[in-house]
Amino acid sequence: MVLKIFISSVRNEFEEERMYLKQKLMEDSNLNKYIEIFLFETDVESTSQAPPEIYINEVRTSDIYIGIIGSTYGNLTDKGISATELEYNEYSKLKSYYYFYVKNLEEREERTLEFLHRIQNEATYTTFDNKEELFYEVKRSLLSYINSKLSSSEFDLSIIDNSSINNVDINVYDNYFNILTDDALLSLKQYRNKEEILTLIKAGSILNNNFHLTNAGALFFSNDIEKFGIEHEIKMVRFQGEDRLTIIDYQESHAPIPILLDEVEKFFRRNTRHGVIVKDWGRVAIPEYPIDAIKEAIVNAIAHRDYTIVGDTITFYIYSNRIEIISPGRSLVPIEDLGNINPVHRNKALCNIFRYTKYMEHVGTGILRMKESMKNEGLSEPEFHNFTNNFRVTFYGRKNTEQLPLKLTNNDKIINLNELNLKDRQITALKMMLNNNYIFTTKKYIDKFKVSKSTAARDLTELVDK
Known part of the structure; x- marks a missing residue:
């Protein structure tokens, strides 16, 4: 989807603002893949056509009209009105996606005031003081319009016309069969080609003998997702404290979903800690957070995101005390009902691709x-907002x-202390140090276990080494 934007104003009064607005809009990564902008002074070459014929044709074929009003009304055309008002008239005969931006001024020409009064009765407008505010307001309007257009259809099932089988990352495709848990689909690899299998799982469709991705x-298989203008990246940040003041690690991922999930897990593991306790005859490494819960949340964020x-x-x-995962799009299920009723899938086709893999268990019962x-x-339940x-x-x-585990899980790494050939008193000392934060000196060790100074020194040295 590419929208044609027509910028209308008195050129002499807003020469700087017009050029700035076009430049900034086309530099904006959230907008430039969806828009093209017509600006008379940059887009019209010398021609035999009279200027009015050019801009009238352009405004009639535009998707969105942006009108900028200041103090000057502008030179009159042969219709007896300014070019700005004429352009508005021609556009509004056909479409209704017009946005006006009025500069805050103390004085305006009489015809400008009349035009402004007319706009007040037919449309809404936003005021601005400088070119930066103008850009901000225009950007906000365009993003709102684009979001409404995109959400009007079922996103994940939509066919990408300019895609082909060549856009499938062969490594990601092959790896898909390594994470499959559906034996029937796995067996098809030797009998069906890529186009047929991807069509079967709703990752694509064959139209007029040509394959296109959905x-x-x-999202799952493309080697260049950004080419198709799909919002899909994940931003990962490790902050030093409980706020966002200091960043100590940062990463963005624009990868296909299977690779993206691996990158998030690696980021999690390098930015969280493990504690250690002694339980029975084992030394247990306790994670700061259970990786299973984090995986659940990430898969749910990807599967149910509003793309x-x-x-x-x-x-x-x-953060130093918590992890927050924020996904675009409200939950389709009320917070109080999460986990208590059947899930509602925003992206059915995407969940269908997940359904055949080891991630299937994460989709639908994640909460x-x-x-x-x-x-x-032994941790508090996650909070949802x-x-x-x-x-x-x-x-x-x-x-x-x-705050220790109620029971040992797959998240906890257990080392059998018996295999380290530790004495009973050494294991007791280890429990006190790890479980109770007790600090042993040689003297304290002698007093506790009634051993000689040399034995105490040897025992403590062995604990450090092992």
């Missing part, structure tokens, strides 16, 4: 699994060594 297929929202991204924020995983680790245009899940980490 948006869902591009029609332009200019937003999934964020994966790690319950998150809660259970956190509970088993719906905002105007996004959904947030928050995980709180361990506050102290007493």
Whole structure:
């Protein structure tokens, strides 16, 4: 989808603003893939056509009209009105997507005031003081329009006309069969070609003997998703404290979904810690957060994200005391009903691709699994919040060594202390140090276990080495 934007104003009065507006809009990564802008002074070459014929034809074929009004009304055309008002008349006969921006001024020409009064009765307008404010307001209007256009159709099933089988990353495609849990689909690889299998799982469609990806297929398999203008990236940040003041690690990913999931997991592992306790005869490495719960949340964020929202991204924020995962698009299920009723899928085709893989268990029951995983680790349940245009899940980490798992899980790495050939008193000392933050000196060790100075020194040295 590419929208043609027509900018209308008195050129002499807004020469700087017009050029600035076009430049900034076309530099904006959230907009430039959706728009092209007609500006008379930059887009019209010498021609035998009279200027009015040119701009009238251009405004009639434009998708959106942007009108900028200041103090000057402008020279009259043969219709007895300014070019700006004429352009508005021609556009509004055919379409109704017009936006006006009025500069805050103390004085205006009489005809300008009359035109402004007419606009007040037919449309709404926004005021501005400088070119920066003008750009901000225009950008906001265009993003709102684009979002409404994109959300009017079923996003993930939409066919990408300018895609082909050549846009499929062969490594991602081959790896898909490594994460499949559906034996029937796995067996088809030797009998069906890529186009047929991708069509079967709703990742694409064959039209007039030509294969095209769906948006869902591009998200999962494309080697160049950005080419198709799909908002899909994840921003990962590790902050130093409990706020966003200091960043100590940062990464963005624009990869296909299977690679993206791996990158998020690697970022998580390098930016979270493990504590250690002694339980029975084993030394247990306790993660700051259960990786299973984090995976659930990330898969849910990707599967249920509103991909029609332009200019937003999934964020994966790690603070010193919590993790926040924020996804564009409100939850389609009320917060109080999450996990208690059947899930509502925003992206059915995308969930269908997930359905055949090891991620299938994460789609549909993710909320319950998150809660259970956190509970088993002795942590509080995740918190869920719906905002105007996004959904947030928050995980709180361990506050102290007493907040230990209720039972050992796959998240906990266990080392058998018996295999380290430790003496009973050494294991007791290790429990005290790791579980109770007790600090042993040689003297304290002698007093506790009634051993000689040399034995105490040897025992403590062995604990350090092992």
